[in-house]
Structures are given as C-alpha cells and as structure tokens.
Amino acid sequence: MSDNIKKAADAYESGVEKSLGKFPERKKEFTTVSKVPVKRLYTPLDLASGDYLRDIGFPGEYPYTRGVQNTMYRGRFWTMRQYAGFSTAEESNKRYKFLLQQGTTGLSVAFDLPTQIGYDSDHPLSQGEVGKVGVAIDSLADMEILFDGIPLDKVSTSMTINAPASVLLAMYIAVAEKQGVSPDKLEGTIQNDILKEYVARGTYIFPPEPSMRLITDIFAYCSRNVPNWNTISISGYHIREAGSTASQEVAFTIADGVAYVEAAVKAGLDVDAFAPRLSFFFNAHNDLFEEVAKFRAARRVWAKLMKERFGAKNPKSLMLRFHTQTGGSTLTAQQPDNNIVRVAIQTLAAVLGGTQSLHTNSKDEALALPTEDSVRIALRTQQIVAYESGAADTVDPLAGSYYVESMTDRIQAEAEAYIAKIDAMGGAVKAIERGYVQQEIQDASYAYQMDVESGERVVVGMNKFQVKEGSPKGLLRVDPIVGEQQAKKLKDLKSRRDNARVEAALAAVKAAAGGEGNLMPPILEAVRAYATLGEICDVLRSVFGEYQQKVIL
Amino acid sequence: MDRTIRVLVAKPGLDGHDRGAKVIARALRDAGMEVIYTGLRQTPEQIVSAAIQEDADVIAMSILSGAHNHLFPRVMELLREKKVDDVLVLGGGVIPDDDIPGLKAAGIAEIFTPGSPTPAIIEFIKNNLKRKA
Numbered sequence: 002m003s004d005n006i007k008k009a010a011d012a013y014e015s016g017v018e019k020s021l022g023k024f025p026e027r028k029k030e031f032t033t034v035s036k037v038p039v040k041r042l043y044t045p046l047d048l049a050s051g052d053y054l055r056d057i058g059f060p061g062e063y064p065y066t067r068g069v070q071n072t073m074y075r076g077r078f079w080t081m082r083q084y085a086g087f088s089t090a091e092e093s094n095k096r097y098k099f100l101l102q103q104g105t106t107g108l109s110v111a112f113d114l115p116t117q118i119g120y121d122s123d124h125p126l127s128q129g130e131v132g133k134v135g136v137a138i139d140s141l142a143d144m145e146i147l148f149d150g151i152p153l154d155k156v157s158t159s160m161t162i163n164a165p166a167s168v169l170l171a172m173y174i175a176v177a178e179k180q181g182v183s184p185d186k187l188e189g190t191i192q193n194d195i196l197k198e199y200v201a202r203g204t205y206i207f208p209p210e211p212s213m214r215l216i217t218d219i220f221a222y223c224s225r226n227v228p229n230w231n232t233i234s235i236s237g238y239h240i241r242e243a244g245s246t247a248s249q250e251v252a253f254t255i256a257d258g259v260a261y262v263e264a265a266v267k268a269g270l271d272v273d274a275f276a277p278r279l280s281f282f283f284n285a286h287n288d289l290f291e292e293v294a295k296f297r298a299a300r301r302v303w304a305k306l307m308k309e310r311f312g313a314k315n316p317k318s319l320m321l322r323f324h325t326q327t328g329g330s331t332l333t334a335q336q337p338d339n340n341i342v343r344v345a346i347q348t349l350a351a352v353l354g355g356t357q358s359l360h361t362n363s364k365d366e367a368l369a370l371p372t373e374d375s376v377r378i379a380l381r382t383q384q385i386v387a388y389e390s391g392a393a394d395t396v397d398p399l400a401g402s403y404y405v406e407s408m409t410d411r412i413q414a415e416a417e418a419y420i421a422k423i424d425a426m427g428g429a430v431k432a433i434e435r436g437y438v439q440q441e442i443q444d445a446s447y448a449y450q451m452d453v454e455s456g457e458r459v460v461v462g463m464n465k466f467q468v469k470e471g472s473p474k475g476l477l478r479v480d481p482i483v484g485e486q487q488a489k490k491l492k493d494l495k496s497r498r499d500n501a502r503v504e505a506a507l508a509a510v511k512a513a514a515g516g517e518g519n520l521m522p523p524i525l526e527a528v529r530a531y532a533t534l535g536e537i538c539d540v541l542r543s544v545f546g547e548y549q550q551k552v553i554l
Numbered sequence: 555m556d557r558t559i560r561v562l563v564a565k566p567g568l569d570g571h572d573r574g575a576k577v578i579a580r581a582l583r584d585a586g587m588e589v590i591y592t593g594l595r596q597t598p599e600q601i602v603s604a605a606i607q608e609d610a611d612v613i614a615m616s617i618l619s620g621a622h623n624h625l626f627p628r629v630m631e632l633l634r635e636k637k638v639d640d641v642l643v644l645g646g647g648v649i650p651d652d653d654i655p656g657l658k659a660a661g662i663a664e665i666f667t668p669g670s671p672t673p674a675i676i677e678f679i680k681n682n683l684k685r686k687a
Contacts, residue, residue, distance in 0.1 A: 114568035114619055118595075126597070129624025130568050203570015203594045243573050330573070334648075334668040367668050369620075369650055443576055450577045454671050463669045472651035479620065552593040554579055 003049060010044050017041065034288035034458075035246035036448065037411070043403035051406065056301070060396045064304040066297050066409065067397040068355040069320040074393035079351075080358035081383045082159060084326065086111035086136035087370050088479050089486060090146035093136040097151060099373060103380055107189075109159040109360060110147070111135030112169070117204040119165045119538030122487030132483035134370070135161075139491050140533045144172040145179065154182040158189035159234070159324065159358075164206035166193040167215055168537050171525040174227065178529075190231035190280055190324070193219060196257040196429055197236045199548070200438045201243040206538060209430050211545035215520060216261060217268040220275040222521035231280040233261060234324060237299075241284035242330045244446020247295045248412050250284060252419030253429075253438050255302055259420070260429040262311055272311045276318035285347035285354075286328045292347070293399050294408035296323070296354025301409070302416050325351035326360040332367040336462035337473060340364040341378060348386050353399055359383055369476040436553045443553065491533065498531040506530045507540050514544040559587040559679065562610040564601045565594045566629065569619035574646060574668075578614060581672035582679070587612075598628040605633075605641060611685050614675075617647040627660035634661075640684040646670070 031039040040047075051057070058064060061071030070076060083105050086093045097108055112135040115127035121139045122131045131137050138144055148158075153176065162169040170191050174184050195212040198205040205212070216233065223232045237245075237254035245253065258279065265275055283299065286292055303321040307313040327347035332340045341364050351359050361379040363371030371379070387393055399405045426432045433439070452458040459465045506527035513523045527537050563579040565572055572594060583589045590608050592601065605613050617625060626645050633641060645657060646666040654665045664678055 118568055126568065126595075129621035130619055133620040134569070198570070201570075203572065204568075242571075244577075368648065443580075446573055447577055447580050450581075450672070454673065464671075476650055476652075478650075481623075550593045550595075552591055554576065554583075554589070554591050 003046065006045055010042075010046060013042070033247070033291040034286055035248065035291060035445075036452075037246075037248075037291070043407055045403060047403050047407040048410075051410065056410075057400060057406070063308070063316070063319060065300040065320055067400055069300070069322055069357070073355060073396040074352070074387075075396070078387045078393060079356050080107045080157070081105050081380060081387075082107040082109045082324070082358045082360055083376060083380055084109040084111050084161065084360045085376070087113075087134070087477070088132040088136065088483050090136055090138065090143040094147055094149055094151075096373075100376070100380070101151070101156070103377060104384065105380060107157045107159065107358060108151070110161065112160070112162055113137045114204065116169075116534060117162060117164070119168075119206050119534060119542075121491055121533050121535030122484060123491050124535060128484065129481075131487055132479050137483065137487045138169070138172070138534065139487060140494055140531050141172050141175050141528050142490070142494055142531060144176050148176050152182070153177045153180055154186040159192075160189065161192045163192050163195055163198050163202075163204055164212065165534060165538055166191045167219055167521055167524050168528065168534050170219065170227075170230075171521065171528040174525060175528050184227045185229070187227055188229045190234050191219070192236060192282070193233040194236045194257065194282075196260060196433060197239050197254070199433050199550075200253070201239040201442065202236075205548045205550075207541065207545040208548045209434070211514075211541075212548075213261075213264045213430070214268075217265045217270065218519045218521055220265050220278075221268070221270055222519055223278065224270070224274045228278075230278065232275065232278045234280050234282045235261065236282040238282050238284045238326055240442060241286065241328065243442050244330075244449060245442045246445050247286070247288070247291050248415035249419065249441060249445060251295055251299045251302060251412060252416040252423075253442075254281065254283070255299065255306065255416065256420050256423045256429040256432070258303065259306065259310070262307075263428065266311070272307075272313045273315040273318050276307060276311070276313055277315055280357075281321055281323035283323050283325050283356075284328045285325050285351040287331050287343060287346060289346055289350050289353075290399070290402075290405055291408060291412075292350035293353045294405050295412050296351070296356065297397075297405075297409045298412035298416065299323070300355070302413055302420075306420075322357045324358045324360070325354070325356040327351070327362045329362055329366055332362060332364070333460060333463045334367040335470065336468065337364045337368065339462050340367070341382065344379060345382050345386070348382050349390070349392060352386055352392050353397075355397060365473065365476060368473055370479070372475060372477050434551065436551050439551070439553045494531060494533070502530040503527070503532045503536070506532055507536060510537060511540045511544060514541055559612065559683065560608060560610045561587050561589050561612040561614055561679070562592065562601070562605045562608055563589055564592045564596050564604070564613060564615045565617075566596050566598060566601055566615055566625040567617050567619055567621040568595055569617060569621075570594055571618040572616070574618075575616040578616070578646070578672060578675060582614075582676065585676045587679070598625055598632050601629055602632040602636060602638070606636065606638065610641060611683055612642045612644065612679055614644045614646065617645070617649070620648070622647065622649050622657065623653055626657050626662050630661040642679065642682055642684050644675070644678070
C-alpha cells in the first residue's frame with residue numbers, strides 16, 4: 002500500500018518539477034512563522050512511522066493528543082476569560098461586572114506593575130506606574146473593593162501574579178471568608194510561574210531558590226485547603242511574546258514545568274497530590290496549523306514526561322490543561338481594525354488546539370489598554386467561533402491531517418530535544434542562570450525582526466499595503482491621579498488598622514521565611530490584619546534577598 | 555567616521571517587556587555602534603549616571619507600561635541638572651501619538667512607536683548626533 006503511494010507521490014513531484022518552469026511557485030522556500038520549512042504536499046507517507054493508538058489515541062485518554070476531555074466542546078465550550086484590570090479597584094470592579102454581563106464566564110485579573118513586583122503604590126519606584134497596566138492592589142481593603150458584589154463561589158478567577166502570588170492568593174481567600182465562602186469552594190488560578198519571569202516577563206522579586214520554595218509552599222497549602230485552585234499556570238505565552246518559535250515555546254514551558262514538579266517532589270510532596278492542579282498557558286499566534294500542532298504536541302510531551310519520568314498514576318496528573326491568549330505581539334499599531342481578523346484566526350487555532358480557556362486581545366492593544374467597545378468585539382470573536390463556525394462541534398477536527406499530524410510530530414521531537422539539552426545542563430533553573438534560554442529566544446526574535454524588515458515576511462498594513470492614517474482616537478487613558486488616590490488610601494489604612502497586630506503578623510512571616518514551615522498560613526494572617534503587600538514583600542526581601550537579572554544581549 | 559557611536563539602551567520603569575529594546579540593541583550593534591544595555595527596572599537616576607559613566611552619545615529608552623510621561627521627562631531633567639547637553643535622547647514603546655509633542659518639548663529628540671523599522675532608527679541616530687563622531 003505505502004509502496005503504491007510512494008510511487009504515485011514521486012510521479013506527482015516529478016510532474017510538478019516539470020511545470021515549475023512555466024508556473025513557478027511564489028517563493029523558493031516556504032516556512033512557518035517559526036521558520037520551519039513547509040513542504041508542497043503532505044501525504045500518508047509523512048505519517049508512516051506513526052502508530053495511531055500510541056501517538057494520537059482518543060480524547061480524554063493518554064497521551065491526550067486529541068484533548069483532555071472525552072467530549073471536549075460538545076460538553077461545554079472553553080471558558081471565555083478576558084484579562085482585565087486598570088486604575089483603581091473601583092474602576093476594575095466596574096469592568097468585571099461589565100464583562101460578566103456581556104457573557105464572559107470567568108474573571109482574569111491584571112495587576113499593575115508595582116503590585117506585581119511587591120511595592121505599595123506610595124513607593125518611589127511606583128511613581129508613574131500605579132494603575133497603568135492593571136489594577137493597583139495594596140492591601141486586603143483594595144481586594145474587598147475589587148470583588149465587591151461578585152460572589153466568589155460563583156465565578157472562577159485567574160490572577161496574573163507571580164513573585165507575590167502567595168500574598169494575592171491569601172487576599173482572595175480572605176475576601177472569600179468575608180463573603181462567607183470557604184476556601185474549598187474557590188475556583189481559579191494564580192500564574193505563580195517565576196521561571197518565565199526571569200527569562201521573558203520580568204516581574205521577579207526574589208532569587209530562584211526561595212521563589213521555588215514559595216511556589217511549592219502554595220502547592221502544599223492548596224492541596225489541603227483550596228483543592229479546586231490551579232496553583233500555577235506554567236506559561237509559554239510570554240516566552241513566545243519575547244520572540245521564541247513554537248517549538249521553543251513548548252520546550253521551555255515544559256522544561257519549567259519539570260523544574261516545578263522536581264522541586265515539589267524534593268520538598269516531599271506526592272506527585273499525584275499536586276500535579277492535577279498544575280495548569281499551563283500558551284500563546285495563539287498567526288500560523289494556524291503550526292499552532293494547532295503545537296497545542297497537540299504540548300499535551301503529548303507533558304503526558305509522557307509525567308508518566309515516564311515522574312511515575313504519576315492519576316490521569317489528571319498527566320493532562321496538560323491550558324489557557325490561551327491570542328498573541329499580543331502579532332497586533333499592529335497600523336490599521337488596527339485588521340487586528341480583529343488576526344485575533345479571529347488565532348482564536349480558531351486555540352479552539353482547534355483544544356484550549357480550556359481563552360483570552361482574545363482587543364484590536365487597540367498595540368496602542369493602549371483596550372476600550373470597552375474593542376473588548377466587546379474581542380469577546381464576540383470567541384462567541385462567533387463557538388456558536389457559528391462549527392469548529393467546536395466535533396473533537397479535534399484536524400486530527401489525521403497529514404500536515405497537522407506531521408507538524409505535531411516535529412514539534413514534539415524538537416521540544417524533546419531542547420528538554421534533553423536543558424536536562425543535561427542541570428535543569429531549567431540552571432539553564433536560565435546560564436542565560437541559555439534567554440539567548441535562544443533572542444536569536445529567534447532577532448531573526449524574525451530581520452525577516453519582517455527585509456520584507457521576506459509580510460505583515461499586512463505594516464510592511465505591505467500601508468495607508469496614510471491619522472492618529473487613532475478614543476484610546477483608554479488611565480488618570481495619573483490614581484497614584485495619589487492610592488497613596489492616600491494607604492495612609493488612611495495605616496492609621497485605622499490595628500498596627501500591633503500587623504507588627505506581630507509580619508514578625509511571624511519573617512520567622513517562617515527564615516525557617517522551614519509553610520509560608521501560606523502566616524501570610525494569610527498578615528493579610529487579614531491588613532498588612533500591605535509592600536510590607537509583606539519587604540519582610541520577605543529582608544530574608545530572601547532580591548534577584549539580580551542576568552543581562553544578555 | 556573616526557569614532558564608534560556609543561549607545562546606552564535603557565529600560566526605565568518597572569515593565570519587563572524588553573524584546574524591543576534587545577532587538578534595537580542588536581540592530582545598532584550590527585550597524586557598527588557600541589551598545590550598552592542596562593537591563594530592566596532602571597530609575598532615571600541610574601540611567602543618567604550610566605550614560606555619564608559610559609560616555610554615551612545616545613540614550614535610547616523603551617517603555618511599554620505607560621509610565622513614559624513621568625519617566626522620560628525626568629531623565630531629561632536629570633541630564634540638565636548634571637549639565638549634560640550633548641547626548642541624543644530617544645524614546646520608544648507603546649506611546650500614544652497625543653503624548654509625543656509633550657515628550658519632544660521635554661527634550662526627547664524622537665519617539666519610535668510599534669512597527670518602526672530598525673534602519674530608520676539607525677539613520678536617525680547617525681543624522682542627529684549632538685556630538686560629532
């Protein structure tokens with residue numbers, strides 16, 4: 002059978018070669034966005050070494066290539082979760098209520114940079130940054146306002162918070178307590194992925210070792226107290242945004258995942274006690290088929306690793322569940338309406354790739370934070386793909402495509418080769434300390450930029466099909482007064498609260514940081530006493546020290 | 555040209571998005587300039603003192619967090635305080651058009667927004683150096 006196909010394929014190729022003189026192809030070499038060569042045609046010959054049951058199998062079954070649930074979106078659509086937050090807790094609370102009313106099914110909180118780096122709004126380094134890229138949260142008092150009127154047992158909430166994740170999670174638990182909701186009823190995610198902060202996103206505070214301990218303390222605490230919480234969202238999104246290829250995105254993310262699992266096992270946790278709550282976060286870029294293959298390959302690589310390397314038994318430990326965000330760096334400031342189309346293609350990639358939740362970017366995000374109108378279009382894009390395109394009506398519809406399956410195999414092989422290389426360096430932490438991961442990403446990013454500048458890679462509206470445009474109108478602006486408002490709130494808080502209780506709680510955090518016990522309980526107590534985020538992080542800084550960035554060019 | 559142009563590429567403020575800064579740094583280096591990259595989270599004070607220490611001809615700053623109206627003018631203010639008036643200062647990042655006149659009035663020579671090709675930046679530097687290279 003395959004001999005016949007081979008013969009026919011050879012005949013096809015020689016026929017094409019003959020006609021190329023008269024009908025040349027558009028380019029000498031076709032490549033994906035990740036610069037991987039794309040053949041003219043894919044046939045069963047490209048899958049000759051595959052084994053359906055071993056490599057592809059059935060949805061909800063190992064190795065989960067076709068998805069983590071057995072009916073996928075026939076049961077329930079992915080969670081439509083729009084990342085949002087800006088200005089004060091009051092303003093963001095209004096945006097969340099707007100999003101819920103528009104049909105989002107989960108919240109996703111964006112914090113401002115001072116919050117992400119553990120500084121209060123009145124810190125000198127916070128100047129000019131308060132409320133800009135997310136909401137400013139200084140204490141439990143702000144968090145109470147942020148979720149005012151939103152019952153925490155009815156929504157799931159994702160929080161993009163890493164270095165100070167313990168503190169923000171503690172605040173969320175404390176708000177729930179005030180609403181009368183017990184921690185075991187809470188659903189949501191904290192990003193809590195410090196390793197990608199060192200390589201791609203930049204909101205680190207502490208050095209790797211204490212950071213890994215904070216993370217494993219959260220794993221341990223949540224497995225006992227907040228069992229439905231995703232304790233980490235191991236993120237390739239920012240790695241891709243920093244300019245990596247699709248295979249690098251899978252490889253470096255999963256290598257980080259391996260480092261977290263190893264750290265937790267070393268801390269004495271049973272792999273099946275925490276692995277079911279590990280979640281992932283990927284990018285959806287423009288190259289539709291490469292992206293679908295990427296998601297499928299990622300599931301297979303992770304399942305294999307968890308089973309073979311870590312001996313996980315619980316099927317949930319083997320499943321790579323992931324959130325997706327459409328690729329921010331693919332959006333252009335030029336002709337911003339075109340971004341709606343890019344986001345639609347990326348949405349389709351995420352859905353055909355089997356995502357569990359999705360954020361769609363708004364068309365104006367290369368210019369500013371999105372307005373309500375552009376957020377609505379972004380959400381409608383997901384709803385159109387869900388309800389009108391039919392893409393969600395059968396499981397993993399691209400399985401069996403010669404192209405997609407062979408690309409899935411290739412991405413798996415490339416990712417596994419990277420992971421082996423990183424293992425040989427002593428794991429992800431070591432590879433990051435050496436600057437290896439950063440260098441690989443930068444090389445890919447620079448190569449891409451040069452391709453765009455040479456015109457080799459077309460970005461519609463930017464390096465081809467340009468038009469003269471006026472300045473975009475109606476962008477969202479954050480009032481600079483927010484910094485002063487927050488500073489005033491902090492001053493009031495510090496005069497109102499029981500400062501003796503705060504002192505005692507901070508001393509307990511310090512003692513725990515210097516010792517071996519789990520840090521979550523003393524941090525929760527400090528949060529309940531209205532200690533500020535900055536105060537808690539300062540105590541941790543005094544014990545742990547601060548990370549010094551490795552500058553690579 | 556006798557002397558190599560020295561450029562300090564800097565990330566003021568707290569944002570960690572340095573893909574653009576690094577691409578620019580590398581493109582300037584490939585164009586024959588000497589490039590020093592500060593790394594993330596630099597205060598205006600740190601940037602100005604690095605520029606003086608490194609004897610930079612150019613400071614190229616990148617911000618994507620929206621703090622540019624606060625941080626860029628502050629760098630210019632500190633340069634004036636230190637009586638440095640022969641350094642070309644550029645800004646880049648996600649910066650709304652409406653903010654550009656104010657930043658230029660503060661002394662930033664040019665603002666490069668998303669989509670700016672690196673050859674345009676290289677040309678601009680070569681044509682606008684305040685010190686003769």
